[in-house]
Amino acid sequence: xxxxxxxGVRDILPGEIEKWQWVERIAQHVFKRYGFQEIRLPVFEKTxxxxxxxxxxxxIVEKEMYTFADxxxxxxxxxxxGTASVVRAYIEHKLYNPxxxxxxxxxxxxxxxxxxxxxxxxxxYQIGIEAMGSASPLVDVExxxxxxxxxxxxxxxxxxxxxxSLGCPECRPxxxxxxxxxxxxxxxxxxxxxTQRYERNPLRVLDCKVERDREIAATLPRFRDHWCAAxxxxxxxxxxxLDAACAPYSINPLLVRGLDYYxxxxxxxxxxxxxxxxxxCGGGRYDSLVEEFDGPPTPCFxxxxxxxxxISLLPDDNSExxxxxxxxxxxxxxxxxxxxxxxxxxxxxxxxxSVERDYDGGSMKSQMRKANRAAARLxxxxxxxxxxxxxxxxxxxxxxxxxxxxxxxLSAAVTSILNSEPDGD
Ligand code: ATP
Ligand code: MG
Numbered sequence: 001x002x003x004x005x006x007x008g009v010r011d012i013l014p015g016e017i018e019k020w021q022w023v024e025r026i027a028q029h030v031f032k033r034y035g036f037q038e039i040r041l042p043v044f045e046k047t048x049x050x051x052x053x054x055x056x057x058x059x060i061v062e063k064e065m066y067t068f069a070d071x072x073x074x075x076x077x078x079x080x081x082g083t084a085s086v087v088r089a090y091i092e093h094k095l096y097n098p099x100x101x102x103x104x105x106x107x108x109x110x111x112x113x114x115x116x117x118x119x120x121x122x123x124x125y126q127i128g129i130e131a132m133g134s135a136s137p138l139v140d141v142e143x144x145x146x147x148x149x150x151x152x153x154x155x156x157x158x159x160x161x162x163x164x165s166l167g168c169p170e171c172r173p174x175x176x177x178x179x180x181x182x183x184x185x186x187x188x189x190x191x192x193x194x195t196q197r198y199e200r201n202p203l204r205v206l207d208c209k210v211e212r213d214r215e216i217a218a219t220l221p222r223f224r225d226h227w228c229a230a231x232x233x234x235x236x237x238x239x240x241x242l243d244a245a246c247a248p249y250s251i252n253p254l255l256v257r258g259l260d261y262y263x264x265x266x267x268x269x270x271x272x273x274x275x276x277x278x279x280x281c282g283g284g285r286y287d288s289l290v291e292e293f294d295g296p297p298t299p300c301f302x303x304x305x306x307x308x309x310x311i312s313l314l315p316d317d318n319s320e321x322x323x324x325x326x327x328x329x330x331x332x333x334x335x336x337x338x339x340x341x342x343x344x345x346x347x348x349x350x351x352x353x354s355v356e357r358d359y360d361g362g363s364m365k366s367q368m369r370k371a372n373r374a375a376a377r378l379x380x381x382x383x384x385x386x387x388x389x390x391x392x393x394x395x396x397x398x399x400x401x402x403x404x405x406x407x408x409x410l411s412a413a414v415t416s417i418l419n420s421e422p423d424g425d
């Protein structure tokens with residue numbers, strides 16, 4: 001019986017993985033410039049961590065978590081997102097007093113039991129950022145600027161940064177009631193999901209994807225008319241700083257987020273090229289979560305970005321550059337050559353070159369064909385004659401030029417040929 005992978009879960013194969021590695025490299029470079037350090041988190045945690053932080057009435061906790069009892073009877077959940085673990089680690093290791101704000105990033109797989117479709121998987125990957133310890137709008141704007149910088153480094157265009165404010169514990173309950181009152185007459189027209197949301201999480205009605213509900217949402221009262229003075233001032237400052245940073249954005253009054261812990265600035269980055277699953281990244285401020293887990297008051301700002309959706313937006317023109325190409329492909333003819341060349345391969349690799357070879361010792365023609373298929377930059381030809389003469393043939397696969405090289409000068413010759421090539425590295 002053939003066993004296949006689970007629905008909504010996929011392999012990332014060579015050919016595609018180069019893009020992932022490249023994105024991860026760029027992320028590390030960009031994040032470092034802004035002072036963010038990596039934190040590597042466990043893939044599973046106690047269920048209560050997620051249900052308490054994300055919120056009992058959210059889609060994630062109600063229907064998307066992979067939860068099970070382990071062999072000791074403990075309730076365990078495969079992480080559906082990263083922020084809860086960052087907060088747990090922050091408190092557990094008392095990371096309270098960084099020189100400035102504590103700046104962390106993480107990357108790795110997340111798990112949600114959702115209906116698999118384009119841009120939606122059950123195991124998917126996120127890169128996330130958390131800046132912990134300041135309520136300053138400077139933090140909001142620096143993190144959003146970092147994100148735009150990252151997209152620019154990746155060459156992705158056509159993205160839109162949308163922002164909104166979800167108010168604070170003072171003004172949110174007021175808005176919630178105003179919203180419920182306005183939704184009430186529409187209840188019979190709303191989708192089943194929104195009928196439930198009305199009682200428990202009415203703000204979520206605002207970003208329902210059902211067409212009819214969207215029409216109704218557009219007529220509902222806006223949060224901005226209910227912000228308290230402090231939230232109003234905060235939002236104005238965030239917008240002013242985004243302008244000062246020359247960061248393009250638009251205000252989306254219907255933007256709310258699926259997790260309970262957000263307050264004040266929230267944002268999404270959306271793309272016109274992703275179909276229905278158009279959000280690449282979402283995030284915002286969460287000022288009370290650390291305290292809710294019995295940590296010290298620690299206002300935070302962060303985001304999570306979906307890798308699959310990001311990768312699908314990468315411009316195609318760099319995939320050829322990212323392809324793995326061996327520097328040297330060894331064509332060894334005969335048993336003696338096989339023995340000699342294994343030492344040569346070791347030395348070349350030791351000098352930092354990537355070396356490939358034919359393991360099955362075919363004819364010159366068939367080995368050269370493999371070198372071509374592997375897109376090797378150079379081939380090194382080793383046969384009985386070469387061994388006897390102590391000189392080996394190094395062939396440049398770009399232009400067909402050949403050189404006779406003694407073993408001692410092999411690495412130097414490879415370096416000089418690769419450096420003279422326009423795309424050599
Ligand atoms: P959506 O509205 O698309 O369900 P979300 O609000 O649930 O998104 P977040 O929890 O904010 O998503 O996660 C941040 C990002 O992670 C999303 O913008 C998206 O790019 C990605 N993401 C979320 N769920 C999935 C999934 N099931 N498969 C692939 N990517 C996902
Ligand atoms: Mg979701």
